[in-house]
Amino acid sequence: MEADARLLPVAAARSGDPAAWEALFRRFQLPLYAYARELLHDDQAALDVVQETFLNAVRHLATLRDEARFGSWLFGIAHQRCQQHGRRRGREARWLAAVPADQDIEDLSAADDGPDPHDWLVRSEQEAEFFRRLGELPDTQREVLLLRFVDDLSLDEIAGITGVPLGTVKSRLHHAKRSFRLLLGPASP
Amino acid sequence: MKTAREILLARHADAQPRLDALREAFVAGLSSARIAVPKPSLRTTLWEQLVVACRPAWIGIAAAWAVIAVLHATSAAPSADRPHAAVAKVASPEVEALLAAQRQLFVELCAPVDAPRRRTPEPATRPSGSIFRPNRRDRLAAAV
Numbered sequence: 001m002e003a004d005a006r007l008l009p010v011a012a013a014r015s016g017d018p019a020a021w022e023a024l025f026r027r028f029q030l031p032l033y034a035y036a037r038e039l040l041h042d043d044q045a046a047l048d049v050v051q052e053t054f055l056n057a058v059r060h061l062a063t064l065r066d067e068a069r070f071g072s073w074l075f076g077i078a079h080q081r082c083q084q085h086g087r088r089r090g091r092e093a094r095w096l097a098a099v100p101a102d103q104d105i106e107d108l109s110a111a112d113d114g115p116d117p118h119d120w121l122v123r124s125e126q127e128a129e130f131f132r133r134l135g136e137l138p139d140t141q142r143e144v145l146l147l148r149f150v151d152d153l154s155l156d157e158i159a160g161i162t163g164v165p166l167g168t169v170k171s172r173l174h175h176a177k178r179s180f181r182l183l184l185g186p187a188s189p
Numbered sequence: 190m191k192t193a194r195e196i197l198l199a200r201h202a203d204a205q206p207r208l209d210a211l212r213e214a215f216v217a218g219l220s221s222a223r224i225a226v227p228k229p230s231l232r233t234t235l236w237e238q239l240v241v242a243c244r245p246a247w248i249g250i251a252a253a254w255a256v257i258a259v260l261h262a263t264s265a266a267p268s269a270d271r272p273h274a275a276v277a278k279v280a281s282p283e284v285e286a287l288l289a290a291q292r293q294l295f296v297e298l299c300a301p302v303d304a305p306r307r308r309t310p311e312p313a314t315r316p317s318g319s320i321f322r323p324n325r326r327d328r329l330a331a332a333v
Contacts, residue, residue: 018220021215021219022212025215029208029209029212030198030201030202030205030208033201033204033208034197034201037201038197046204047207047208050208051211051215055215058219062233065241117193120193121192122192122193122196124191127196146197149193150197152194
């Protein structure tokens with residue numbers, strides 16, 4: 001992620017270069033859309049989130065300190081936009097609901113969860129089941145998993161984006177992975 | 190078999206044309222300056238370059254000042270009790286005796302000089318009359 005980020009034309013985008021912004025938009029448009037669409041289950045809302053994310057990015061890029069963290073910064077904006085859309089639809093209580101298992105932080109950090117979600121391999125005949133299980137996850141767990149899938153963000157970056165402690169991210173990821181263990185167990189490396 | 194990322198992005202590949210249209214509109218807006226790209230202000234630039242960029246240096250300076258303050262506080266605290274110690278030290282018998290001897294010597298040395306001075310007339314006690322005229326007490330003292 002860091003090496004990839006160094007290739008992004010963030011410095012040129014700071015100076016308002018449209019070509020740089022086009023490259024950044026092209027690089028992140030589909031991951032951002034997939035993230036927002038899986039969270040909000042609404043095509044138009046996901047498109048709105050992508051657009052609003054970039055409009056906010058243009059306005060606030062001067063405040064970005066570390067250009068290598070542009071990706072996680074952008075997903076942080078998208079996270080806020082998704083929350084606003086979720087609230088508008090009256091899903092605030094569900095979105096913000098704490099997962100009871102979030103407490104078991106110490107035990108989980110040491111536990112062997114199996115392969116990282118980014119390395120999961122899914123057979124074509126398992127795809128429907130994969131998405132069914134993804135849709136059944138609580139929003140907080142699904143969000144962590146999506147951020148890991150779509151842009152290979154580190155746990156630290158996910159904690160920064162979602163605004164929760166690192167231990168909580170680990171806990172959520174652990175429980176999300178457990179939901180997929182039976183599905184992916186035999187096929188995963 | 191595909192990775193989770195691949196199947197996730199493939200699932201939403203249908204949205205690609207709409208995302209492309211969104212991107213083109215966004216870039217067109219940038220090009221025609223409808224979307225203003227704010228430049229960092231002078232204050233932001235100064236803050237970033239003088240404070241944020243030199244954060245370790247500022248932390249070091251703050252730590253040094255903290256150490257200096259602690260050292261100052263620890264060295265100043267006992268001196269508050271020290272006057273008593275100093276008095277006790279001065280009041281030791283040897284010093285007391287030495288001081289008494291010095292005081293006695295000083296009185297003896299000064300006594301002849303001081304005596305006549307005490308007899309000098311004081312204007313407030315002088316009765317009416319010329320200031321050059323000595324009063325009775327002065328005349329009596331001169332006679333003695």
